[in-house]
Amino acid sequence: GDSVTQMEGPVTLSEEAFLTINCTYTATGYPSLFWYVQYPGEGLQLLLKATKADDKGSNKGFEATYRKETTSFHLEKGSVQVSDSAVYFCALRMDTGRRALTFGSGTRLQVQP
Amino acid sequence: KAGVTQTPRYLIKTRGQQVTLSCSPISGHRSVSWYQQTPGQGLQFLFEYFSETQRNKGNFPGRFSGRQFSNSRSEMNVSTLELGDSALYLCASSLVGQNTGELFFGEGSRLTVL
Numbered sequence: 001g002d003s004v005t006q007m008e009g010p011v012t013l014s015e016e017a018f019l020t021i022n023c024t025y026t027a028t029g030y031p032s033l034f035w036y037v038q039y040p041g042e043g044l045q046l047l048l049k050a051t052k053a054d055d056k057g058s059n060k061g062f063e064a065t066y067r068k069e070t071t072s073f074h075l076e077k078g079s080v081q082v083s084d085s086a087v088y089f090c091a092l093r094m095d096t097g098r099r100a101l102t103f104g105s106g107t108r109l110q111v112q113p
Numbered sequence: 114k115a116g117v118t119q120t121p122r123y124l125i126k127t128r129g130q131q132v133t134l135s136c137s138p139i140s141g142h143r144s145v146s147w148y149q150q151t152p153g154q155g156l157q158f159l160f161e162y163f164s165e166t167q168r169n170k171g172n173f174p175g176r177f178s179g180r181q182f183s184n185s186r187s188e189m190n191v192s193t194l195e196l197g198d199s200a201l202y203l204c205a206s207s208l209v210g211q212n213t214g215e216l217f218f219g220e221g222s223r224l225t226v227l
Contacts, residue, residue: 036218043117043203043218089156100146100158100169101216 002027004090006104013080013111021075021107023090031092033066033073038087080111117219119204125225131192134222138185138206145187147179150201162187199226
């Protein structure tokens with residue numbers, strides 16, 4: 001079945017450091033890809049998405065590029081802030097069949113001042 | 114604009130009991146999806162309702178059920194609770210359905226089964 005694999009956390013960075021959270025997927029076909037973020041005490045929020053190969057999703061300084069050849073959708077940010085501390089979930093959705101989101105296990109990011 | 118509201122936020126039950134969780138979607142949203150989040154299995158899709166009809170269903174046993182009312186509010190029920198049902202149950206609403214992928218999540222109902 002379809003699946004998403006994320007790097008294990010927690011990821012601990014100093015403020016203004018560069019962030020990469022790796023995400024790879026397995027799917028029969030070409031899914032849409034998403035990053036969701038969960039801040040402490042809040043529900044999940046959509047951070048960015050990409051619906052086809054080579055698309056780049058971006059929001060709040062975060063970027064991720066849909067790489068079909070490597071089946072990846074790595075999340076990057078050039079300079080993290082303490083307020084970016086949260087759990088980040090990579091997810092995919094197929095355009096056929098059930099069309100539910102399949103999530104990765106989540107990666108906790110801790111940014112220290 | 115109010116977000117997705119889930120009640121209760123926390124509850125404790127014992128094995129064999131049943132539980133009902135409630136979700137009020139964002140005003141105007143017609144689709145409600147439910148997900149179970151556990152440390153071992155992560156986030157797993159339970160079911161989706163749209164205009165009072167179940168549109169999609171995940172791979173959970175029949176003990177897990179749900180419904181949606183005419184005002185789009187949704188409830189999910191778990192009968193004959195097992196220890197493994199302990200989890201955070203997340204509700205998400207969207208305007209037209211989760212096939213757009215843009216879901217708005219509530220903070221969840223944390224169920225502990227003793």
